[in-house]
Amino acid sequence: MRPYFGMTGGWLTFWVTVACATDMTLFGYDQGVFGGVVVTGDYLDVMNLRNNSSLLGTVTAIYDIGCFFGAILAFVVGDPLGRKNTILLGTTTMSIGAILQISAFGVPQMIIGRIIAGIGNGLNTATAPVWQGETSKASWRGKLVIIEMIMNIAGFSLSNWMTYGFSFLSGGITWRFPLAFQFVFIFILFATVPWLPESPRWLIAKGRVEEAEQILADLEGKTVDDAYIITQSKEIQWAANYEKEHQVRWRDIIRGRTENAGGTCTVRRLLLGMGTQAMQQLAGINVTSYYLPTVLINSVGQTESMARLLAACNSVSYLLFSLIGIPNVERWGRRKMMMYAAAGQFFCYLIITILLYYNEKPGYAGAGKVAEASIAFFFLYYVFSA
Secondary structure, eight states: OOGGGGOOHHHHHHHHHHHHHHHHHHHHHHHHHHHHHTTOHHHHHHTTOTTOHHHHHHHHHHHHHHHHHHHHHHHHHHHHHOHHHHHHHHHHHHHHHHHHHHTOOSHHHHHHHHHHHHHHHHHHHHHHHHHHHHTSOHHHHHHHHHHHHHHHHHHHHHHHHHHHHHTTSOSTHHHHHHHHTTHHHHHHHHHHGGGSOOOHHHHHHTTOHHHHHHHHHHHHTSOTTSHHHHHHHHHHHHHHHHHHHTOOOHHHHHHTOOTTSOSOOHHHHHHHHHHHHHHHHHTTHHHHHHHHHHHHHHTSOOOHHHHHHHHHHHHHHHHHHHTTHHHHHHHHOHHHHHHHHHHHHHHHHHHHHHHHHHHTSTTOTTHHHHHHHHHHHHHHHHHHHO
């Protein structure tokens, strides 16, 4: 049988994108599903968390600790294992974490499951965009990565509607099935990733040049002796060798001693890469991802059903506005889009804080109206987050 079932060129890139997009959809789903779980009565009763908000917050947030260590683990094992094997390792780890969460009847098991699932997610989300970028044409990379982010939001939206729909049932199925649904994405990853091409850049860095050139040819729909493929291979080899010759140790990076890095601006590039990701999280997206139904119930005064419905509708708005990025990312530029979006997020949170302050102020006559007004700014916040 021919490699990749005989697919080359755009179709092969399409299936790599399917795998990477599924990975990011799983991330979005896993990120959003717990927001609906934490307001489910059966879950709170089974875990004995109804009157223990601090422990409830710990169970929710511990997932991100797992993601943090998973991303660090990807840095350690990603180079020895390669992009595909790292994703398969992360997916297997997420499977174990999901099983532990689905079958949990106590907080300790749920916490362990959340941590393990987070580690798997950290491995996956740190690797999938890299794999996508290294197996796609330069002219497509920006758009394909944007598509991955859109699928992340699609997964988040799906999880909100899933938990809303199952909230009309009773018993453990109301939260166990939404947690179990992530296996749909896990099975897709196990069905696609193994037969797709490895990163040519990683192969060349490991000295497997002939294998990398064949993959480059397959991805471009050309032959290995094509001039473009030969040029691509030489460029990647040069870049890989240059990086090896000008490697910088972590302790030198921390101390700012990168004089021998060959003009690669290592610290600046590191801060830009890490800083943009950190700022995206520091903008408060996870507060609304995990706790929007809780905030709408406890601070705004909505019923559980209405809070779930508003959160689900908000996720659709989030998804629709994320589509703006595909045609405009190259036109407007990443920097301007991030700056304007961050300013909008700041404005929304400022107004929400002021409105909820007056809503909870004793004796304030318009408390109900300002609380309802804050809902509009939760929606607007997601517009800028997209």
